[in-house]
Amino acid sequence: MLENEDWDIEITAQNNILDLKLKDVWHYRDLLLLLVRRDFVSFYKQTILGPIWFFIQPAITILFYTLVFGNLAGIPVDGLPKPLFYLAGTIVWNYFAECLTKTSTVFRDNAALLGKVYFPRLIMPLSIVLSNLIRFGVQFLLFMILYVFYLFKGTVIVPNAFLLLLPVLIIMIAALGLGLGMIISAVTTKYRDLAFIVSFGVPLLMYTTTVIFPLSVAEARYPAYSWLVKFNPITAIIETFRYGFLGRGSFSWELIGYSFITTIIILLIGTIIFNRVEKTFVDTV
Amino acid sequence: MSTAIKVENLSKAYQLGDFGTGTISRDLERYWARMRGKEDPFLKIGETNDRTTKGESDVVWSLRDINFDIEQGDAVGIIGRNGAGKSTLLKILSRVTSPTTGSVKVKGRIASLLEVGTGFHPELTGKENIYLNGAILGMRKAEIKRKFDEIVDFSGVERYIDTPVKRYSSGMYVRLAFAVAAHLESEILIVDEVLAVGDAEFQKKCLGKMGDVSRGEGKTVLFVSHNLGAVQKLCNKGILLNNGQVTFNGSCKDAVYNYSQNGVKTDANFLDRITYSSDNLKITNILFNNSSINDIVLNSENNFSFEIKVELSLKTDMPLDIECRFLDRDLNRVAFFSPGHHDGVTVQNKGEISLSYKITFPHNLNKINMDMNLYFTHPDVEIYASCENALSIEYTGYGMASGHVFEYEKGVGMIFLPTDKSQ
Numbered sequence: 001m002l003e004n005e006d007w008d009i010e011i012t013a014q015n016n017i018l019d020l021k022l023k024d025v026w027h028y029r030d031l032l033l034l035l036v037r038r039d040f041v042s043f044y045k046q047t048i049l050g051p052i053w054f055f056i057q058p059a060i061t062i063l064f065y066t067l068v069f070g071n072l073a074g075i076p077v078d079g080l081p082k083p084l085f086y087l088a089g090t091i092v093w094n095y096f097a098e099c100l101t102k103t104s105t106v107f108r109d110n111a112a113l114l115g116k117v118y119f120p121r122l123i124m125p126l127s128i129v130l131s132n133l134i135r136f137g138v139q140f141l142l143f144m145i146l147y148v149f150y151l152f153k154g155t156v157i158v159p160n161a162f163l164l165l166l167p168v169l170i171i172m173i174a175a176l177g178l179g180l181g182m183i184i185s186a187v188t189t190k191y192r193d194l195a196f197i198v199s200f201g202v203p204l205l206m207y208t209t210t211v212i213f214p215l216s217v218a219e220a221r222y223p224a225y226s227w228l229v230k231f232n233p234i235t236a237i238i239e240t241f242r243y244g245f246l247g248r249g250s251f252s253w254e255l256i257g258y259s260f261i262t263t264i265i266i267l268l269i270g271t272i273i274f275n276r277v278e279k280t281f282v283d284t285v
Numbered sequence: 286m287s288t289a290i291k292v293e294n295l296s297k298a299y300q301l302g303d304f305g306t307g308t309i310s311r312d313l314e315r316y317w318a319r320m321r322g323k324e325d326p327f328l329k330i331g332e333t334n335d336r337t338t339k340g341e342s343d344v345v346w347s348l349r350d351i352n353f354d355i356e357q358g359d360a361v362g363i364i365g366r367n368g369a370g371k372s373t374l375l376k377i378l379s380r381v382t383s384p385t386t387g388s389v390k391v392k393g394r395i396a397s398l399l400e401v402g403t404g405f406h407p408e409l410t411g412k413e414n415i416y417l418n419g420a421i422l423g424m425r426k427a428e429i430k431r432k433f434d435e436i437v438d439f440s441g442v443e444r445y446i447d448t449p450v451k452r453y454s455s456g457m458y459v460r461l462a463f464a465v466a467a468h469l470e471s472e473i474l475i476v477d478e479v480l481a482v483g484d485a486e487f488q489k490k491c492l493g494k495m496g497d498v499s500r501g502e503g504k505t506v507l508f509v510s511h512n513l514g515a516v517q518k519l520c521n522k523g524i525l526l527n528n529g530q531v532t533f534n535g536s537c538k539d540a541v542y543n544y545s546q547n548g549v550k551t552d553a554n555f556l557d558r559i560t561y562s563s564d565n566l567k568i569t570n571i572l573f574n575n576s577s578i579n580d581i582v583l584n585s586e587n588n589f590s591f592e593i594k595v596e597l598s599l600k601t602d603m604p605l606d607i608e609c610r611f612l613d614r615d616l617n618r619v620a621f622f623s624p625g626h627h628d629g630v631t632v633q634n635k636g637e638i639s640l641s642y643k644i645t646f647p648h649n650l651n652k653i654n655m656d657m658n659l660y661f662t663h664p665d666v667e668i669y670a671s672c673e674n675a676l677s678i679e680y681t682g683y684g685m686a687s688g689h690v691f692e693y694e695k696g697v698g699m700i701f702l703p704t705d706k707s708q
Binding site for chain 1: 291299300312376377378379380381382383384385386387388389390391392393394395397403404406408409413416417420421422423424425426449
């Protein structure tokens with residue numbers, strides 16, 4: 001008799017590894033937006049400069065890159081204005097790195113909250129990706145200001161149609177950061193070793209992609225090792241971004257295609273692992 | 286009435302100890318066993334969760350094969366000692382963690398209040414936190430907006446609503462948090478020890494609100510608390526957990542009674558239950574009606590009276606008296622016996638002594654079940670020793686000419702006033 005009753009919720013030990021409970025996530029969409037707002041607002045609470053801090057960080061970074069890598073080390077930048085070149089790489093890399101590091105500690109950082117109340121766990125990493133998207137947006141604004149500044153100064157910058165790929169690029173960065181982050185977060189709930197690797201590895205990983213040097217330089221100087229740089233799926237994204245907006249750099253459909261497929265695979269693995277862990281991580285975190 | 290929650294063979298195992306380098310090899314072993322479709326080798330050796338003894342295995346069953354149904358509209362108190370599995374059960378019900386085996390089926394939305402103020406961000410204002418916390422608990426933004434004034438009003442912190450909550454006193458914090466949770470629209474409400482904080486007035490308000498929720502609005506409420514008074518006020522059903530198993534499932538009153546009796550009912554091991562004793566005296570025996578029972582019936586045949594005999598050995602001469610306190614099943618005090626207060630205290634000589642008393646109840650009480658706590662005292666000066674729940678008494682009640690008997694527990698009071706025939 002009881003078999004015929006329809007239950008709204010069934011709590012069991014197993015769940016479907018590919019079931020993301022997107023219906024649940026949709027119900028909690030307001031929470032997602034409120035969490036993003038929380039991150040954004042609490043970032044500059046009790047500061048005098050407020051949201052301006054979003055600009056100051058990348059501006060100072062660019063200044064140092066220009067001084068150290070551009071002038072001191074003299075790494076060529078495809079003949080582009082150095083600040084513009086570095087900023088293009090930095091904002092893309094920062095978005096990826098922030099998504100990755102924040103997502104990889106999502107269970108640990110929010111253990112108190114997640115251990116007390118149920119909501120779709122996926123909301124948490126999604127909120128990270130979204131709030132970092134806002135930071136990316138702000139930094140992109142800085143990029144555009146600098147861009148227009150150089151246009152008025154008369155620097156030759158030739159944008160092309162590839163800049164229309166920007167939305168795809170953004171989704172790819174977010175998906176990569178999210179996917180890798182979810183894999184790491186799932187593993188680190190019980191064994192924290194990987195968290196150490198992330199904390200010093202991600203800044204180092206930046207040097208294996210084309211943030212501070214163009215791909216052409218890597219190919220010219222270290223032809224045998226340039227595959228390492230291409231192996232990093234972020235490289236294709238940065239190169240495409242620069243090529244679209246600044247008209248210099250290297251673009252190839254193979255490279256961006258490789259990057260795209262890698263992204264999908266990583267996101268898929270991340271989802272499966274995350275789904276396995278989310279149900280019981282409270283007991284082991 | 287339909288079933289709102291159905292719990293079937295629910296178990297949850299926890300691993301004790303530290304996770305370190307030793308655990309990964311075991312994880313691989315377990316994973317390998319699962320891959321081959323075999324039973325997890327470490328769950329086989331799991332033990333019941335008795336925290337006081339050192340076990341053989343470091344896997345314990347926090348819950349083991351729990352089965353029960355909860356009807357829609359019931360307010361169920363879940364009671365048990367620390368570590369009995371109450372919180373684990375609520376965590377599973379509120380989907381914070383998942384069971385090791387078994388299943389729970391639920392009809393309707395669940396709102397759980399495992400700890401008020403979960404998800405409050407200290408930097409955000411009260412208002413911002415109402416929205417955030419409401420959303421965490423599963424409310425839509427429009428829903429919160431609709432109820433916003435009501436929530437603020439209930440919390441009573443209107444003046445601080447635009448101040449970051451880190452500036453709140455802990456009481457205000459809890460008020461605001463409970464107010465949000467209390468306005469959730471859900472069919473099932475799970476509450477864990479939220480009343481530990483907040484002042485008396487607010488606690489009363491919370492209890493009242495939860496009472497409304499279960500009785501007025503027909504919601505199902507699951508309530509965990511060590512405050513037995515609150516449990517009894519709020520709940521009509523009770524589930525008693527002990528070492529991860531359901532030891533009692535029935536009316537709330539009986540569950541609380543079972544719990545306060547601690548499972549000891551028939552064996553008269555008073556001496557084990559002496560909760561405190563001074564060095565100067567040793568209780569060697571306690572007898573009721575000259576036998577070692579702990580369960581008597583008072584009726585017109587024994588003239589509603591019984592005898593207590595205690596045997597003690599004293600190290601020094603000391604003034605000594607006994608006190609008997611009689612409690613009803615809600616732990617209210619209903620009667621008091623103290624010969625020392627009545628007649629003055631006698632000094633007893635050191636050595637072996639034996640004291641007997643006869644206690645007689647009035648004949649015109651309504652039917653009542655009582656428990657007796659026995660104390661050895663120097664009245665108003667010192668308590669030498671105490672024995673809780675020394676005796677359980679069933680008073681059969683005043684028999685009227687009509688043959689009807691009123692029962693105290695049905696709310697007619699304790700004393701029945703008979704018709705005065707002398708006029």
